[in-house]
Amino acid sequence: xxxxxxxxxxxxxxxxxxxxxxxxxxxxxxxxxxxxxxxxxxxxxxxxxxxxxxxxxxxxxxxxxxxxxxxxxxxxxxxxxxxxxxxxxxxxxxxxxxxxxxxxxxxxxxxx
Amino acid sequence: xxxxxxxxxxxxxxxxxxxxxxxxxxxxxxxxxxxxxxxxxxxxxxxxxxxxxxxxxxxxxxxxxxxxxxxxxxxxxxxxxxxxxxxxxxxxxxxxxxxxxxxxxxxxxxxxxxxxx
Numbered sequence: 001x002x003x004x005x006x007x008x009x010x011x012x013x014x015x016x017x018x019x020x021x022x023x024x025x026x027x028x029x030x031x032x033x034x035x036x037x038x039x040x041x042x043x044x045x046x047x048x049x050x051x052x053x054x055x056x057x058x059x060x061x062x063x064x065x066x067x068x069x070x071x072x073x074x075x076x077x078x079x080x081x082x083x084x085x086x087x088x089x090x091x092x093x094x095x096x097x098x099x100x101x102x103x104x105x106x107x108x109x110x111x112x
Numbered sequence: 113x114x115x116x117x118x119x120x121x122x123x124x125x126x127x128x129x130x131x132x133x134x135x136x137x138x139x140x141x142x143x144x145x146x147x148x149x150x151x152x153x154x155x156x157x158x159x160x161x162x163x164x165x166x167x168x169x170x171x172x173x174x175x176x177x178x179x180x181x182x183x184x185x186x187x188x189x190x191x192x193x194x195x196x197x198x199x200x201x202x203x204x205x206x207x208x209x210x211x212x213x214x215x216x217x218x219x220x221x222x223x224x225x226x227x228x229x
Binding site: 049 | 118203217220
């Protein structure tokens, strides 16, 4: 079965330090991949998406992600964390006409 | 980017009453919308896929008579929680896809917090 795994339920970093949120998918076929951010009591906002073009994808707010087929990964990174980055992050995958599959989410905490 | 509006943002109701939540795509037509339920500190759980002009497709374990979904137009889908009970209290989120391919990103509403007393 196709699935998405976010390896860390909670990540805590200091302001100004790099952020790494990990995401792996399980399937023989490469999916479309998305990262969304959710602030408390809000809907989800798209950060970036991969749809079989460039493997390094740049998104909003300084985030980027690299698709690595050999590792079936799509990790999200940011060089320098901001306090405003504190939120829940979801990795989402879609295969063909099937519905999207959500990861479990990673809560990012930024320490001053 | 495209905008999906969800209303109301917050609703409190008495047990036994019904509550309707609206999801509108404001600047694009959405033949398919999705309804999710999110429990505290958990991921989104897909409840149903709403198709314009036809019956919704419900996920396994979701009561279709409890959660009525109507997709009356290309820009509006509604979720009605019938005879609500405290266990129905949750955060409900809708989303819409901007194109028919699964490669199109989903645009999410701001969510609706339902509290059943």
